Amino acid sequence: xxxxxxxxxxxxxxxxxxxxxxxxxxxxxxxxxxxxxxxxxxxxxxxxxxxxxxxxxxxxxxxxxxxxxxxxxxxxxxxxxxxxxxxxxxxxxxxxxxxxxxxxxxxxxxxxxxxxxxxxxxxxxxxxxxxxxxxxxxxxxxxxxxxxxxxxxxxxxxxxxxxxxxxxxxxxxxxxxxxxxxxxxxxxxxxxxxxxxxxxxxxxxxxxxxxxxxxxxxxxxxxxxxxxxxxxxxxxxxxxxxxxxxxxxxxxxxxxxxxxxxxxxxxxxxxxxxxxxxxxxxxxxxxxxxxxxxxxxxxxxxxxxxxxxxxxxxxxxxxxxxxxxxxxxxxxxxxxxxxxxxxxxxxxxxxxxxxxxxxxxxxxx
Amino acid sequence: xxxxxxxxxxxxxxxxxxxxxxxxxxxxxxxxxxxxxxxxxxxxxxxxxxxxxxxxxxxxxxxxxxxxxxxxxxxxxxxxxxxxxxxxxxxxxxxxxxxxxxxxxxxxxxxxxxxxxxxxxxxxxxxxxxxxxxxxxxxxxxxxxxxxxxxxxxxxxxxxxxxxxxxxxxxxxxxxxxxxxxxxxxxxxxxxxxxxxxxxxxxxxxxxxxxxxxxxxxxxxxxxxxxxxxxxxxxxxxxxxxxxxxxxxxxxxxxxxxxxxxxxxxxxxxxxxxxxxxxxxxxxxxxxxxxxxxxxxxxxxxxxxxxxxxxxxxxxxxxxxxxxxxxxxxxxxxxxxxxxxxxxxxxxxxxxxxxxxxxxxxxxxxxxxxxxxxxxxxxxxxxxxxxxxxxxxxxxxxxxxxxxxxxxxxxxxx
Ligand SMILES: Cc1cc2nc3c(=O)[nH]c(=O)nc-3n(C[C@H](O)[C@H](O)[C@H](O)COP(=O)(O)OP(=O)(O)OC[C@H]3O[C@@H](n4cnc5c(N)ncnc54)[C@H](O)[C@@H]3O)c2cc1C
Numbered sequence: 001x002x003x004x005x006x007x008x009x010x011x012x013x014x015x016x017x018x019x020x021x022x023x024x025x026x027x028x029x030x031x032x033x034x035x036x037x038x039x040x041x042x043x044x045x046x047x048x049x050x051x052x053x054x055x056x057x058x059x060x061x062x063x064x065x066x067x068x069x070x071x072x073x074x075x076x077x078x079x080x081x082x083x084x085x086x087x088x089x090x091x092x093x094x095x096x097x098x099x100x101x102x103x104x105x106x107x108x109x110x111x112x113x114x115x116x117x118x119x120x121x122x123x124x125x126x127x128x129x130x131x132x133x134x135x136x137x138x139x140x141x142x143x144x145x146x147x148x149x150x151x152x153x154x155x156x157x158x159x160x161x162x163x164x165x166x167x168x169x170x171x172x173x174x175x176x177x178x179x180x181x182x183x184x185x186x187x188x189x190x191x192x193x194x195x196x197x198x199x200x201x202x203x204x205x206x207x208x209x210x211x212x213x214x215x216x217x218x219x220x221x222x223x224x225x226x227x228x229x230x231x232x233x234x235x236x237x238x239x240x241x242x243x244x245x246x247x248x249x250x251x252x253x254x255x256x257x258x259x260x261x262x263x264x265x266x267x268x269x270x271x272x273x274x275x276x277x278x279x280x281x282x283x284x285x286x287x288x289x290x291x292x293x294x295x296x297x298x299x300x301x302x303x304x305x306x307x308x309x310x311x312x313x314x315x316x317x318x319x320x321x322x323x324x325x326x327x328x329x330x331x332x333x334x335x336x337x338x339x340x341x342x343x344x345x346x347x348x349x350x351x352x353x354x355x356x357x358x359x360x361x362x363x364x365x
Numbered sequence: 366x367x368x369x370x371x372x373x374x375x376x377x378x379x380x381x382x383x384x385x386x387x388x389x390x391x392x393x394x395x396x397x398x399x400x401x402x403x404x405x406x407x408x409x410x411x412x413x414x415x416x417x418x419x420x421x422x423x424x425x426x427x428x429x430x431x432x433x434x435x436x437x438x439x440x441x442x443x444x445x446x447x448x449x450x451x452x453x454x455x456x457x458x459x460x461x462x463x464x465x466x467x468x469x470x471x472x473x474x475x476x477x478x479x480x481x482x483x484x485x486x487x488x489x490x491x492x493x494x495x496x497x498x499x500x501x502x503x504x505x506x507x508x509x510x511x512x513x514x515x516x517x518x519x520x521x522x523x524x525x526x527x528x529x530x531x532x533x534x535x536x537x538x539x540x541x542x543x544x545x546x547x548x549x550x551x552x553x554x555x556x557x558x559x560x561x562x563x564x565x566x567x568x569x570x571x572x573x574x575x576x577x578x579x580x581x582x583x584x585x586x587x588x589x590x591x592x593x594x595x596x597x598x599x600x601x602x603x604x605x606x607x608x609x610x611x612x613x614x615x616x617x618x619x620x621x622x623x624x625x626x627x628x629x630x631x632x633x634x635x636x637x638x639x640x641x642x643x644x645x646x647x648x649x650x651x652x653x654x655x656x657x658x659x660x661x662x663x664x665x666x667x668x669x670x671x672x673x674x675x676x677x678x679x680x681x682x683x684x685x686x687x688x689x690x691x692x693x694x695x696x697x698x699x700x701x702x703x704x705x706x707x708x709x710x711x712x713x714x715x716x717x718x719x720x721x722x723x724x725x726x727x728x729x730x731x732x733x734x735x736x737x738x739x740x741x742x743x744x745x746x747x748x749x750x751x752x753x754x755x756x757x758x759x760x761x762x763x764x765x766x767x768x769x770x771x772x773x774x775x776x777x778x779x
Contacts, residue, residue, distance in 0.1 A: 004678050246759050261762040266755035273754060274696055278668035285671050296667070306664045354660035355653070361663075362641070365651045 001292040002070070005284075009074060012056070012067075016078040019051060024082040026332045032085035033194040033335070037158060039086035047088070048118025054092035055116025058100070063113030069225055069287035072097075073232035080236030080343075083335055085195050087121045090155035093229040095122035095163050099211070101225070102174045102218045107211035111161065111176065122161040124222075125153045125177075125201055131348050131356065132219045139203060141168030141175060141210065145183075146203040154346075156186050156199045164203070165214050172219070175208040182207065193342035195335065224300035227347050228286040231300070231307035234343050235280050238307070241314040241336050242276060245269070245321050252322075265321060272310075272317055279303070279310035298357040305353040308344040315340040371415075371422045375401060376430075383432050385610025389619065392612060393435055393466040402435035402465045403445075410449060410457055411465065416681065431608055433616045436467030438623040439509050444471040444517055446590045448536075451575045451583045460515075460536065467619055472513035473591075474504040474537065474561060475584065479778035481506070482749050484519070485528045485581055486768065486777055489563065491520035491535065498535060498568040500543070503560065506743075509626055510546040510559040513539050517587060518568075519580050521772065528772040532580035536572040543567060553735045557626030591744045592691030632729060633736040634698060635705025637666050639726055640712070649712040658711055662704045669697040692750040692757075699741040699750075706737040 005013070023043045032039055048054040057072040058064020065071070072093060079088060096115050099108050114120030127150045128134030139148035146166050156162060162177040162184075177184065183206040189198045214222075246269055249260030259265055286303035289295030296302065315337040319326040326333050344350065358365070366374075382395055396402045397411050405420040406412025415423070427434050445464045448456055463469040480486040489502025500520055510516065516537040523531035537544070543566030548556040575583040640659060644650040650659075676690045709730050710717050716724065720731030741747040755761040768775045 003674065004682075246761065249761060257765070258762045260755075261764045263752070263764060266759075266761050266764075267748070267751040269759055269761065270696070270751035270754035273758065274693060274700065277672045277693065278665060278697070281671035281675055282664060282668040284675075285667075302664045302667060305660070306668060351657060354657050354664075357660045357663070358656040362645075362650055362656075365653055365656060 001294050002288045005070070005074075009070060012071060013074045013078060015051070016053065016075050017081070019047060020078050020082040020084055023047065024079075024084045026083075026335070029083045029085055029195060029332075029335060036188065038155070038195075038197045039158070044086055044118060044121075047086075048092075052116065052118075054088060054096065054118050055112075057092070058096060058112050058116040062108055063116040065116075069228055069290035070284075072225070072229050073284070073287040076229045076232040077236035080233030080339070081240045083195055083237070083240075083339055087123065087155040087158055089196070089229070089233065090123035090159070091115055091118075091121050094124035094154065094226055095161065097225045097229075098124045098163050098165075098174060098222050101221045102214045103212040107176070111211070114161075120160050121155070121158055122163060123153060123155050123159040124226075125150045125156060125162050125164040127151070127165070129346060131352050132216075132223045135165055135219060136167045136172045136214075139164060139166040141166040141173060141208065144207060144209070145205040146175060146177065146208045147205055148203050150201040150203075152189065152198045153186075153201045155197055156201050157188050157197055162201070163211075164208065165219075166208075168210075170210070170213060172214040173210045174212045174214050176211050177203075177206055177208045191342070193338040195339055196342055223347065224286075225290055227304040227353070228283070228290055228300045230343055230347060231279075231283040231286060231303035234307040234311040234340065235276070235283050237336050237340055237343070238276050238279070238311040238314040241311070241318040241333070241340075242269075242272060244333075245314070245318045248322055259321070268317055268321070272313055275310045275313055279306035282306045298360040301348075301353040301357045301360070304348065305350040305357070308340075308350045308353075311340040312344055366415075366419065368419070368422045371419055372426055375423050375426045379426070379430055379432055383430065385608075385612050387612055389433065389612055389615040390466050390468060392433060396435060397462060397465055406449065410461060417677070433612055435465040436619070436623075438620065439470060439627070440473050440513075440517075441469070441471045443473055443587050443590055444515065444536075447517060447583060447587045448574065450586050451534075453574075455571060456536070456574060469514040470509065470512060470623065472507050472510040472516050472539070472559075472561075473587070474507055474510070474516040474518040475587075476504060476506045478503060478505050478560075482746055483768075484584065485532065486772075486775070487519060487521060487532065488777065489518075489520040491522050491533060491568070493522075493570075497570060498573065500535070500537070500563045500566040500568060503562050505560045506549075506558045507546070507561050508558045510539070510561050511548050511556075512622065513546075515539055516544075516561070519584050522577055522580075524773045525771050526578075527770060528768060528775065529581040530578055531772050532584070533577050534574050534580035534583040535568045536574055537563075537566065537568055538572075541566060552738070553629055553632075553732060555626070555629050557629075588745065589691050592695045592750075629732055629736050632732040633702065633740045635702035635737055636709070636726075636729060636733050637662065637701065637705050639729065639733075640705060640708055643709070643712050643726065643730070647712055647714075649714075652711075655708070655711045658704070658708045662701070662708050665697070665701050665704055669694070669701060672697070692745075692753045695744060696747055696750045696754070699747050702737045702740045706733055709733055 052065055053075050055064035056067045056075055060066040099112055115122050126135050127138035129152055139146055160179045164175045164177055165172055166175050183204040185202040187200045189200055191198050249265055250258055252259045283303040286299040289299040318333045325331050378399055400413055403411050404413045404415040404423050407414055441464050445461055448460050475484055477487050491498045491500045516539050518535040518537040519532055521531050522533040543564050545562045546559045548559050550556050649655045673694050713725050713730055721728045724731050
């Protein structure tokens with residue numbers, strides 16, 4: 001199993017980081033988060049259409065670059081660092097992964113190329129965002145039609161293609177629904193983190209095509225890959241919060257000295273460094289395990305739990321160590337704080353992942 | 366050299382040289398001359414310049430063949446690494462060999478009653494008189510000093526310069542009338558550390574290491590090795606099970622004496638290995654709150670190991686970033702040990718009141734609970750590691766200092 005990044009992977013990270021620094025500065029984040037759509041189509045075209053960032057993990061036969069969880073993680077980490085606004089996570093990390101793990105070969109080949117080159121914006125609609133065990137209860141598939149409700153779906157408001165898990169005659173299946181299909185209602189929801197849009201999706205006899213079976217094993221693999229990608233995103237966010245906060249403590253003076261010379265703050269930063277280092281190591285490890293099909297079966301849950309806690313620690317410190325300015329709308333820290341909060345609970349809280357880990361290790365309690 | 370090449374070379378050499386009826390020291394002499402005693406050392410000093418991974422292959426072959434290795438237990442490693450890094454050729458010639466053969470054991474004479482974290486504030490005095498150094502003062506918390514042949518000693522040789530500049534580093538012969546070590550009893554009942562009194566103790570000029578006034582630099586070298594050691598697993602150097610042959614008897618006796626002060630060391634790291642077996646045995650594995658804490662421990666433990674392997678790999682690849690792997694690893698070891706102790710307490714419940722052979726895991730759990738506090742003190746406290754990390758890695762500004770100017774004028778403990 002890989003233990004370090006290859007030269008090509010380092011290069012990918014450099015390219016993505018440079019593009020995002022340019023295309024997704026905090027001013028752009030603020031601009032996009034205030035819109036209903038939530039992203040800039042020109043930037044989307046450059047990052048996904050031209051640079052292929054939505055297809056890094058997609059096999060070449062399906063129009064992608066042929067990488068895996070490691071490459072997906074690299075892009076996610078850099079996007080988390082800059083708080084990129086756009087449906088990349090929903091389309092590439094969620095819908096792309098669901099197709100890769102659960103769709104039949106012809107459907108993969110039909111649907112993935114559009115996702116990989118950014119011409120299709122897709123999302124994965126699950127009726128439970130806490131854990132795989134809850135998926136499949138609320139949406140039914142009957143005679144090629146879906147009925148039911150998903151309480152929250154990521155970026156469904158802009159999706160051309162919705163991949164929906166629904167139970168029916170053949171068990172839990174993955175279903176393709178076109179955006180704007182008859183009977184489909186997508187209602188935008190008010191959210192804590194405006195950089196990631198959520199909607200309620202109501203299906204009333206919506207025409208759908210079953211593209212594959214979602215076995216329990218496939219659902220776990222989908223969950224693991226999405227959680228690993230989300231952990232990367234959180235590590236990128238944690239790193240940004242941490243670096244800007246440490247820098248702030250060197251510049252801000254109180255009592256005639258930089259606040260970074262106060263030991264209470266120094267020690268908090270040292271502890272934070274350790275927490276982030278450990279979470280980052282678990283996160284990178286989770287992607288390597290997924291690509292190699294080796295390692296702890298619960299590696300992705302370790303990563304999701306540790307990265308969520310580390311990112312929230314960094315977010316709390318980011319506000320606290322800035323004092324009053326940190327609590328203002330004008331200061332950017334709250335943007336990363338809110339993303340951290342959202343990502344902490346999306347696809348399972350840290351406590352849920354720790355229990356999932358223990359169940360894989362020791363069986364259910 | 367590839368792992369396979371190493372494996373076949375060392376195997377062939379051992380087949381030709383290893384015999385269980387040789388006296389221990391004689392065997393180690395042969396081992397040294399063969400170049401297999403410390404393969405990660407440079408070629409001109411008994412080694413082969415191997416990487417840690419290559420060295421691990423050699424150690425594996427030794428274990429497979431039940432071969433007695435070079436002596437390695439205890440603070441002798443601090444001595445050999447410090448002498449290798451800072452010593453003169455003459456010092457390397459005189460001291461390295463008996464460390465590897467096991468003839469000499471060492472201790473670290475750094476801490477004093479008046480200065481621990483503030484090591485550079487030490488006030489043991491060394492004066493040059495009639496062609497030799499005369500040492501007076503007291504050291505404390507010195508592990509193994511009661512059976513050591515030599516000590517790594519830092520003492521003040523100049524009181525009129527700032528504190529870091531007036532320190533010199535000596536290799537002190539412990540077997541002399543001016544040196545007395547008295548064992549101290551620890552909170553866990555063991556006696557591994559001592560107080561050491563030096564009254565007109567003598568050091569010949571050739572046993573000053575790194576030059577007069579340069580002791581702080583040499584001491585930092587020792588400390589960085591020490592901290593790195595905390596983040597690594599304690600090396601299992603005992604051979605499994607009784608082996609037939611006179612050399613094994615001698616080796617076991619050496620280990621018994623040398624490791625006696627350290628039998629509790631694995632306990633101060635928290636005994637993570639015992640957590641799941643104990644949780645299953647007691648049924649605590651079914652308690653949701655305990656499961657959460659066990660999972661946190663596994664994440665910390667696995668993540669810290671991955672992070673330290675990653676740092677090691679980047680260091681080998683010649684990174685320019687500052688990785689004080691020692692300080693980060695030592696702080697991680699403390700965090701892990703505390704969480705493990707917390708989990709052991711949850712698992713044991715009321716039984717955690719008991720100790721001794723009738724208590725959990727033959728008394729090991731009780732020993733964990735009262736030994737873990739040591740790991741965040743020994744080798745530099747957690748607070749000191751956080752100072753180092755925040756200042757060296759993160760570049761945060763140093764705080765107000767009250768200890769500048771000539772050492773003579775600095776306020777210190779009576
Ligand atoms: C098991 C064990 C084995 C040991 N073995 C050896 C040995 O072999 N040789 C040897 O020389 N020493 C040894 N030591 C000593 C050890 O290195 C010292 O105890 C340690 O460095 C702390 O020094 P101190 O005890 O004087 O405490 P102090 O330095 O007085 O510290 C007291 C408290 O103040 C805090 N503090 C001090 N300075 C600062 C600061 N700048 N910022 C924030 N907080 C601060 C400390 O963190 C601690 O919490 C051993 C200790 C133990 C427990």
